Amino acid sequence: MFRNYLHDRLRDPWRQRRVETDDAPDEAAAEVSLFELLDDQGLTVGSIRQAADDFLAARPPWNELAGELWWIRPYLARHFCADKSEALSALARRLDIPSHHYKAQQLGITVVKGGFPTMDAFRATHLGRWIDRLGIDLSGDDAPAQVRIALQLLCQVALYGSVAAAS
Amino acid sequence: MRTLYPSLNLIEAHLFAPSDALMRRWLENDPLLPAATRAALEADPLARSRRADGEAPPPDAEPASSAATPVPDPPRWLRERIQQRVRAQRATFSTVPTPGQIVRVDEAIGPDGPLEHDQPYPLAVLLDRPTDHRAIGYGWLVAAETDYASDADLILEEADGPRDPLAGLVQLWNPVYVYLPSTHGVLAQLPPDRLAAVRALALDFLTQPPPDLRPEPGVLIERRTSQGHRVLTGTPLGRSDDPRRRYRTLYRAAADLLREPVRLAQVQPTLAERLWARLRAAGETIGLRLILAPAPVMGEAAAEIHRLGDWLELEWRELPEETEVFALRVRNLQAATCRIQVVRQNTVYQEHVLAGHQETRLLIEAAPGTELALLDERGERLRWPLAA
Numbered sequence: 001m002f003r004n005y006l007h008d009r010l011r012d013p014w015r016q017r018r019v020e021t022d023d024a025p026d027e028a029a030a031e032v033s034l035f036e037l038l039d040d041q042g043l044t045v046g047s048i049r050q051a052a053d054d055f056l057a058a059r060p061p062w063n064e065l066a067g068e069l070w071w072i073r074p075y076l077a078r079h080f081c082a083d084k085s086e087a088l089s090a091l092a093r094r095l096d097i098p099s100h101h102y103k104a105q106q107l108g109i110t111v112v113k114g115g116f117p118t119m120d121a122f123r124a125t126h127l128g129r130w131i132d133r134l135g136i137d138l139s140g141d142d143a144p145a146q147v148r149i150a151l152q153l154l155c156q157v158a159l160y161g162s163v164a165a166a167s
Numbered sequence: 168m169r170t171l172y173p174s175l176n177l178i179e180a181h182l183f184a185p186s187d188a189l190m191r192r193w194l195e196n197d198p199l200l201p202a203a204t205r206a207a208l209e210a211d212p213l214a215r216s217r218r219a220d221g222e223a224p225p226p227d228a229e230p231a232s233s234a235a236t237p238v239p240d241p242p243r244w245l246r247e248r249i250q251q252r253v254r255a256q257r258a259t260f261s262t263v264p265t266p267g268q269i270v271r272v273d274e275a276i277g278p279d280g281p282l283e284h285d286q287p288y289p290l291a292v293l294l295d296r297p298t299d300h301r302a303i304g305y306g307w308l309v310a311a312e313t314d315y316a317s318d319a320d321l322i323l324e325e326a327d328g329p330r331d332p333l334a335g336l337v338q339l340w341n342p343v344y345v346y347l348p349s350t351h352g353v354l355a356q357l358p359p360d361r362l363a364a365v366r367a368l369a370l371d372f373l374t375q376p377p378p379d380l381r382p383e384p385g386v387l388i389e390r391r392t393s394q395g396h397r398v399l400t401g402t403p404l405g406r407s408d409d410p411r412r413r414y415r416t417l418y419r420a421a422a423d424l425l426r427e428p429v430r431l432a433q434v435q436p437t438l439a440e441r442l443w444a445r446l447r448a449a450g451e452t453i454g455l456r457l458i459l460a461p462a463p464v465m466g467e468a469a470a471e472i473h474r475l476g477d478w479l480e481l482e483w484r485e486l487p488e489e490t491e492v493f494a495l496r497v498r499n500l501q502a503a504t505c506r507i508q509v510v511r512q513n514t515v516y517q518e519h520v521l522a523g524h525q526e527t528r529l530l531i532e533a534a535p536g537t538e539l540a541l542l543d544e545r546g547e548r549l550r551w552p553l554a555a
Binding site for chain 2: 050
């Protein structure tokens with residue numbers, strides 16, 4: 001399952017730093033380079049997990065999310081950790097999420113066709129603000145990969161909690 | 168469709184109608200009742216109706232019932248509930264909040280005391296795990312109404328041990344944080360294997376497609392989680408007229424009652440933050456700055472280390488099991504010997520003599536008036552407050 005794979009990979013990324021005997025780059029090596037990208041920004045897996053925990057516990061400055069976490073967790077899980085994807089509308093129907101499309105836009109996981117019109121539009125979403133506060137430079141070349149790994153860690157904390165996710 | 172018990176209107180009244188205590192204060196024209204609360208009661212039809220009942224003259228005296236009239240036995244379901252509650256009350260549960268405990272919340276209590284939110288009906292929370300904040304736990308709301316179970320509600324069973332009837336199902340779609348000083352006792356304690364089953368079902372709910380079952384309100388299904396745990400749940404939600412949808416809306420709103428104490432606790436400075444703020448403020452008045460010491464070059468510092476001028480190095484340690492007690496490592500930065508004292512209301516509770524560059528560890532209760540004192544060889548003293 002993808003989430004187990006992700007869990008194992010993220011458990012101790014530094015353990016993945018090993019000399020590959022095969023000439024072809026494998027997935028583990030790719031993950032290592034992703035963590036190196038975070039390292040370049042002064043980020044660690046621990047600091048991202050802590051920021052994820054603050055976000056998901058609605059600690060300052062995320063107080064406004066306190067009443068929203070019941071739908072934010074499933075949205076995050078479905079988008080970044082689930083074994084099988086589920087259409088947003090189906091998930092919203094199943095969980096009885098009113099104004100689901102607007103909520104997803106606010107969170108930052110869906111937009112009108114064509115993607116976010118500007119970087120500032122993404123920064124205005126909950127996830128955009130979270131990424132911004134982490135210190136990831138959204139205009140940098142490595143931003144897509146850095147954002148991906150940060151969101152996967154966020155999802156992992158949403159599923160397991162920061163302590164369990166780190167163990 | 169089966170008729171579900173109790174009705175949604177009754178559940179709504181239980182959760183949100185004015186409590187008996189509040190109604191009494193209103194009927195008695197309690198002058199301390201806030202104007203906003205009074206206005207809300209006056210606007211509420213149910214409250215007005217109850218007030219009218221309360222103010223109606225007593226009915227004409229009815230003939231006294233004969234002493235020989237037998238009192239009817241309570242129905243069987245009620246007897247069972249009473250017995251279940253008595254068994255749970257007699258059980259010995261840990262007084263320390265523990266994962267697997269189902270705790271009861273009767274009233275919203277914040278860090279500075281009761282919040283005066285009217286809560287007519289107790290809420291219950293299954294504690295899943297502690298959080299970074301020692302007084303806040305994470306878990307799911309627990310309720311009594313098993314008829315309203317969906318595929319994301321785990322039904323609690325006989326084998327789960329003594330359990331108050333308030334704890335009937337775990338609402339895995341309703342995750343909550345709870346401020347632990349708001350809790351008022353333990354309703355049940357799930358064993359580790361059952362807590363593992365709850366967590367597995369919660370994970371399935373978040374990451375797996377819904378079970379391939381026909382939506383049938385009021386029907387319970389035995390199934391397996393993807394990790395193999397046997398669980399009893401309801402069926403998936405049906406169309407918009409499925410009563411369990413409104414049930415969820417009601418209980419999500421009820422969960423709001425738990426949020427304010429958590430928010431207040433989160434914005435309150437921690438014991439460490441209060442300590443450093445006091446030391447910083449006191450140091451500035453005597454020209455002795457509190458500065459953050461640079462982190463060690465090798466290894467990762469486990470806690471922040473501060474320096475009081477060039478006199479002392481301080482490292483604060485949290486004690487997870489204690490609330491207002493902390494550990495402080497104190498190091499003498501000077502070559503000369505000094506004395507460190509913990510003083511409260513002019514009584515010296517602890518004293519340590521530190522040779523040059525020697526360190527010691529203090530266990531300190533942050534009780535009012537507690538101070539840290541530094542005495543040099545001549546006995547001259549500097550004092551810093553450690554608590555209000």
